[in-house]
Amino acid sequence: MPKGSLHIPRFLRFGRSRPPKLSTRTLYLQNTHESKNVSVQGEGNYVNYNANSSNKFMAELLEKTIPGAAFDSSARDPPPRCHPGTRLAILARCLEFIANAVDEQKIRWVVGAAGVGKSAIMQNVADSCLPSESLGASIFFSINGRNEGNKAIVTLAFQLAAKCEPYRQFIEREIARNPSLFQSSLSVQFKKFITEPFIHDPLLHSIGRILIIIDGLDECDQLHTQRELLQLISGHCSTYPSSPIIWMIASRPEPHITYFFAQDHVKAVYEKEEILVDSDEARDDVERFLRNELARIQKEFSLGSRSQWPPEQDLWKLADASGGLFVFADTVIKYIGDPVVGNPTSQLNDVLKVIDTHPLPNVPKEQHPMARLDMLYAQILSKVPEKTMVNTRKILLSMIRGIDWGWSTESRNFLVLCNWLGMTCDDAYAAVRHLLSVLDAPPRDQAHLAELRSFHKSFIDYISDFTRSGVFSDIEHSRFNVPFEFSSRLLMALILVIWVMVFVARIQEL
Template identity: 30%
Template sequence: LVHPGLQKLLEKSIPEATHDSSARDPPPMCHPGTRVNYINSLTKWGRNPDDHPNERITWVKGPAGVGKSAIAQSSADALGGDLGASFFFSRYNRREDPKRFFTTIAYELAVRLKLSRYGILLDEAICDDNTIIEKALHVQFEELIVKPIRKLEQQGEIFSTKVILVDGLDECEGSAAQESIVQIIAASLRKKTTPFLWIFFSRLEPHLISTFNRFGIAPLISHTELTISRKLDREIFFFLAEKLAEIRRKHALEESWPTEGDLHDVVDLSSGLWAYSHALTLFIDDPDSLGPKDQLRIVLSLARKIKQSGGTRHPLAALDLFYSELVLKRLPPKKLHASRTMLLATRLGVFGNHRSIPELVLVANFLGYSKDQLRNLCQSLHSVVSYDEETISLEFYHASFMDFLGDPARSNDLCIWSEFNIVTLFDRALQSLSQVSVIPSEGSSHRRISIPQQLWDAYVDKFDDFEYRFEISPGTHVLYWKVFDSLVRAFFKLAALASIDDIARRRHLLQIFDYRVTALPQNEYYGDNYDKPRLWYKVLERREMQSLCVKLSKLGLLRPLKNPSIPGRLREFLFGQRDECFWTLGDGVKRIVLVTGKNGYDGYIMPRSMRHLKQFTGQNPVHLLESY
């Protein structure tokens, strides 16, 4: 059967976020025989709602590294048919979009509740109004979940209680969205418009503590707290003993390896953190090392170093030492720099917006890494990330690694947000855009855009069916609009972050740069029509825009533009009733228009005029799109 409504819902969901998704395989799970009390308690709570009629939400809370995601995964598996849906947020694995949360939950419910007409009603609702899946969160919840269930009840169908499990709520993008999700669900439970039980896992963030303790929400909550405790040493010892025994058998090592004393030292090093013990086993089994014996020797050396220094200062200090001393500083300098640069590029948020092309492909394309180079870099981080060569994707085992790299107080000179790293990427974006040109198309009167970056051959055919080509000419690769779009967004994002005026050469390049290249018309999908040009688009969020404007003004590149010749209807569509400011960016005919707000809001760019753009492209800009 064809269900067009459900298909549209799937397209606006994140199927990779479910507990049984192949994207998370193998998922973090509790080792057999460990954390049993928590798993049993949560499954019992989920299967016996009559035992706690007022408590409809369980909040499992705790600091980083205590095993929240593993308990969540094991609990989801243990619930079996009592699980209605699940969602595992992950900031660093691009499963963080709140606008796709309720859509994913609704789609899962439709798939898992096979004997219910819920999926049919949901399909009909979306077919009647396709915009439902684009609405605000509270509207999505009402239209996709509450109303179909209400119709089922009116038709006499008994909708059984199911558990919906949500891991990593604190990794959902934006604290306001996190609070809103809890408030929407709590309001439904108070009104009894949905029959679900909810289990949330998250860190103890102040705004979430406040939300779960609010009047009207607190009576619905059952609390479970996970702590960093040396009481877990016995279970961690059991886990490490079995994992190292597996490694011993795999490498045919003697039965005496490791010694019991070695195991106790590794347990002590783990400091009560499950994330640490898991990372240590991956490090010891690193396929690119000299072998498990040598890797264990390095681990024990770190343990002795910590003991001699009098222990660690805070709970995550031992884990930080592992990340710095054993994961990163052991890399050759060139590979360390390349790894940090790659990880920074993934955090910019400009390469992960195109779901049809893997983010890592766009990052590697931008940095000029070949497929072999990318594989080599990712494998050197074996103990903290999983690299899938088939899908060209990274899965971070634990959020604490990128938390460490993003916090200069913890990672010091290893922090990925160093000025040197940011400027390195900015210079690359500036250099790449400076080489963009519009060239004649062979056998056609039209012109096409040439850009130095090249997508890997292996991905050309894969995306050729549904992506618009950027350029096709003899001896060059096929390039896509999305590659160019990511490059432009990276340029503006990095300009807002970097010290762009500290070197005379860079100041000169920015002053002679042809900014018209950033405002080339973009293809955008409108129904079945790919040919409509978009001559304006958003490049920066509010705070970044304010930073960029200050820097460009100091360079003399940003000047107020009075009475801009922008059609009133377009102006109203873009900015509504807001008080916008128009600026020109660049010099002479190379200028574009930059639009901000007097009180600060998102930044947009557009051509200064069609005449200026035509001088750059050599033809009517719209024809650039019509030829595709």
């Protein structure tokens, strides 16, 4: 086996669900779509199967699905994948869970900050476990057109029906009886398309392990839909521990999703796989990615094979700036190796300037070295409600300039920040609620012990640069205003305290 490769267990390499041994009374048809009319008879059972009807049903079912959501969809081609030799430990743990999950614990929640590479990990799992002949399904949600949560169950049903003839027959009968199922609630669709076939139908219940992957749950269009999907899936695992379905769910640590998995009655049905930004494993993987990709660029553009390119100190600067955030490293590589520009050395110099926070004058926003990363951060910031944006801006400004205001290290915690900015804790937590995929906020009961921090410096760099983010048009003016407001509040408080002390002293004299 090549060094740095991931061993895929035999079961997971082909991922095929073996059909159960069938009695002479059981109908099991496969690969019949090319037939015109098929009749099967056995021991008193007679079934007339019309392939044309089946094809029409599948075409109609396809129209009700989320376009391009499957792991092998052309709409996602090429999909994000883990760089060879990276994420090996995480992938091994995920594959081991899929192979060995038993009883009610059949959910693996893959969670991590924006840009750590969750989708690439889920894609690799899908590539390993969902080849064309295996029984499973996947949804890769995206705000870019693949976010219709109300179509999630039908999308999974279509993929399963395309691979499993008994399942297709089952749901075709159900929809023939009740065509309004397409307009039914998610809970009804889950019951009819997931629970009833795979729990109550003997043939499908014994068909073997079925893997369902849901990536980017937080990008599903409605929060209540995200919650409902989690409730349905966890309830299914809890109620039916013998279910053959294994669930892989990936998301950012959005508060409503984190809260859901923190509930006591949910803890028994899932395992958590947290993808950290600043772990040693992540940093090593990012460095490997950078070295390999820069070597590829050197060869592609014939950049002096006799000498090292780029110099080692520049590579270390890139690796240090990237940390364990794959989206940063990927953005850098795509910019440096841009075939349209065709000048990796010049592009590298631009990236190094950005890392050193040197401005790039007269560079259009869309041509900035961090343009791809900026799009991600802009999308996250757009979720902040207008009502709370005033407080959000104050908090972000404090993260940019807080150290200039003379805080001691010991006093820099989230509670002090709230007082400094004249906010209640409720106001402050509401202000950062929609930014928890880029900001690490301490739990409320630890607000006096830990400070608010960014998962990665690139987000602070982004909001600091008005030409990129548009957050602070006059950062120096804003920098002056916030401490001035705090000083004014402090002065008023001192005046009030002095006034009370004088008043009490006069009362005592009387």
